[in-house]
Amino acid sequence: MSKASLNDFFEPRGIAIIGASAKPGAPNNQIVKFAIEESKGHDIQIYPINPRTEEIEGLKAYRSILDIEGPVDLILMAVSSKMAMSVAEEVKRRRQERGDAGAVAIITAGFKEQGTEEGERLQNEMIAVMTAAGSRVIGPNCQGVIDVHNGVNTTFSVTPGALKGGVSIVSQSGAFVAAFLRWAKKQNMVAMNKLITLGNMADVDVTEMVEFLAEDPQTKSISVYLEGTPNARKFIETAKKVTKKKPVVVIKAGRSEMGKNVAHSHTASVAGNDAIYDGAFRQAGILRAYSVDEFYHTGRVFDKMPVPKGDRVAILTVVGGPSTICVDAMASRGQIRLAHFSEELKEKLRAVLSPFANVGSPDGYVDMTASVTPQMHKECIRYLMEDDSIDAILFITTPPGFMDETEFANALMEGYRSVDESKRKPLLSVLLAGNASPVCRNILETNNFPTFEFPDTAAICLSNMVRYRKYLDQED
Amino acid sequence: MRQIIEESLAKGLNRLPEEAAEKVCAAYGIECPPSVIAAGKEECISAAEKMGFPVVLKIYSPDISHKSDAGGVAVNLQTREETGKAFDAIMKSVSEKYPDAAIAGMEVQKMMPPGVEVIIGGLRNDQFGPVVMFGLGGIYIEVFRDIEFRLAPLTMAEARRQIEQTRVYRLLQGVRGNKPCDLDALCRMLVNTGDLLLENEEIREVDFNPVLCYEDRCVAVDARIVIGK
Structure with missing residues (x-):
């Protein structure tokens, strides 16, 4: 048999779960539930394997993977290591007879990780049987795989339905x-x-x-x-x-x-x-x-965000202290510079902000002060987005209680989207006490605007983005 | 090259003798100071004179790996007299500390002027294969650990980035009125060290420590090349 593609793990027509359980609360029952739930809306058949039960989670339970009529590309092994060899032989037989069974994920533990000679030998023998037939194996001693786009979830701990x-x-x-x-x-x-x-x-x-x-x-x-x-x-x-x-x-x-x-x-x-x-x-x-x-x-x-074109970052804030922490964190990584604001840009920003706002001191920095409106946010972000001498924007705020969370989130997004796709740059938003404004945060995240609770974390992430840009641009 | 290494292996040595190490360096464009092996005191003095003072004397023995610890090194010798006295002092110290060591003579090496001290190292790692190390040199490298690794082979640009990752890079750029060092020469030495490891399986570890960096070149003052099958 030819060697199967790793695609079989992520685009299976059918998933067999060896060791599936009908007992609520058992990990092997959870696996079945998650697999069913994740596969909804996809053309994937789930086959619980358990010789002692008729039905699991509304699905017919099979005695063996050899009894399944339809194609089974992904086989999950979640039984005791004592059954390792017999499962391996069944996988081999199925692959030889039916040509599917290309992907096997082994949840079962009790192999090489035990540090015993016996565990290692059993693992080697089991794997050898399946790989000789061309199947590919992930594990043992793992939780298998998830593919959110294709509706695959073999875990018992990652809830289906991720974004x-x-x-x-x-x-x-x-x-x-x-x-x-x-x-x-x-x-x-x-x-x-x-x-x-x-x-x-x-x-x-x-x-x-x-x-x-x-x-x-x-x-x-x-x-x-x-x-x-x-x-x-x-x-x-x-x-x-x-x-x-x-x-x-x-x-x-x-x-x-x-x-x-x-x-x-x-x-x-x-x-x-x-x-x-x-x-x-x-x-x-x-x-x-x-x-x-x-x-x-x-x-x-x-x-969520494009790779920045360079290392020049503008900071837009309403809170002085956390912004200083943010600048310190940037400095510690040594990747980022503050952008240079032209007189023209400063004029535009001053025109929309309160007279007490700090525009450009230090250069590249705007403190809007506390008297802000959603409109001001939108305008400021738009100007910073339009300016080609700025490669990324770090926005820091404590979402004001007097502002409607949805309106606020929309203002940020509208400001960002006011420029053409080709001019988009990273906008990282620090929402201090972000857990206190979950609505705003959820809107932003769902629309691919990353939010952070702490300013230093955002600074470090942006430093990593800039570093990656420098790596892409460097000489071999 | 091959022959030099195999001869030493055949003798059961686990590091190349000084003159062999210097030959290997020369083959890889790694500059070492002029040096000769001299047997007795008079020979050392005349070698020093011929080379030009100041010189360094180092004990030459396959049994002594850490020469400084054995009192086996004397630096900055300016005259015939100083060289003679240093010879006696080294012999006395070494014979007390290593009474059983076979002493084959001394290495007389041209004393190099002060420069920025860096280390270039290399080794074979079980998981990574040949790797090249760069960092702040001298005897305190274990304390400061201002070091950066790369997998061999290296390009010149990669060697440059390796150097830039360390703090000693600032010194190499020139601080307090010092001129910047020859970074291209240093990069070449890193690239060459990588090639040396890649092309010679029997070389297990190398230490060029210190490498002295000047504005127009870099010199490996001490070359330790560890060999093994």
Whole structure:
């Protein structure tokens, strides 16, 4: 049998869930529920496999994947590792007899991650049976995949119905990304495309997945939670090609780990793997996130906003203190300059603002003061958008209680959209106490205007965007 | 090249002797100061005279890896007399600290004028293969850790970015009235170090520390090349 395409994970005609449960509250019941819910409106059949039950969540339960009449491209294995070999043999048989069963996601744990010889051997044998038949395997010890556009969800922890968008996430930890998506969901902060949890990477590894996403037209930015990979050089070399096409953000766990090299030299004594990762990431144009917060937000701003054309940023604010924090955070990353305001621009801004407003002190900075209206916001953003000597706008406010949230959100968006698509630049909005103005925030996020609760986070995200621009423009 | 490395491996050495390391450097365009190996005191003095003062004397022994710690280095020797005295002092110190070390003589090296001290290093990592390191040089690199890595091979532009990522870059640009250093020469040395690792499997680690940077060139004053199968 020929080697299946990774597409089988994301565009399956049918999904079989081996180990499906009818018991409410069980993880394997949740998997079925989520799979059904996510697939609504898509041409995907869900097949629960459980020999001891007739029906699960209103669907006929099958004894074995071999009994299913229709095509099954994605098989989810969620049974005990004791059954690993018999499942593997069934997958092989199905692939040989029917030509489908190209993608297998193994949720089951109890393999190499146990650190036992037995666990490793079982994993190797199981994977070998399936890959020999041409099936591709994600896991074991993972949560499988999600494709929001295509209606695929094999997890038990990521609620279906995420906002559709261009963020794809590859993770060596299922729990880490599941938590992230739940955090982001209520405010529609992440517009999702694909999620891949890799687990033990027995077959499909992080490098192959990133390479796949580079060619995936729906993916605009790639976020990777990385613990490590046996062939780090290959990952870096692949990523270097991918970053020329789309941004790759990585959070790397294990920063404190020291090198295991036997040191005969100064070089070896300071060459911890993490120090090498750090340099290699920069060499490959990978944006390394140094905190969970930075990781979450950087990936999503690249999806929602265009890459800036340069490093000149205008700050538009109504609050002095937080803006200073914001400028400090920008300075710490050393990527951004404040834009230069022409006299003409300053005149225009002054004409719409209150006489007490601070326009251009320091250069590139506007403090509208507290006496603002939605109209003023709209006009100011429009002028900053129209000016080609500004590459990005950072807007900082405490949404005023006296302003209608919807009207306020609309004013920002109208100001932004007053220029032609080709002139669009990043607009990052810091809504201090954003949780106090959920309506405004939701409107903005749903319309692809990223919002932040803290000014330093926004400054760091914008610094990453500028860094990516510099990387794209640099000489090889 | 091949022969130099294989001879040392055959002798069971885990690093190249000084003159062999310098030959390897020369083959990769990595400039080292003029130096000769001299056996006895008189030979050292006449070598120093021929080379021109000031000079540096370094103990030459396959058994002594950390020469400074053994009292095996004397710098800035200006005259015949100073060179002779330094020879005796080194022999005394080394024979006390390493009574069993085989002493093959001394390396007489031209003393280089002060410059910005950087380190260029290289090693083979299990996961990354050959990598090149750049940073602030000297004996405190483990303390300051002002270092930046890149995977070999490097382009000139990448080497430049590697340098720019460190704090010592500011010194290289020239501070307090100092002229800027020859960054192109430094970039070439980084590129060449990458090639040296890529083309010679048996080279496990290299330390050029310090590399002295001047406005018109860069010189690797100490070249340690660790070898192994």
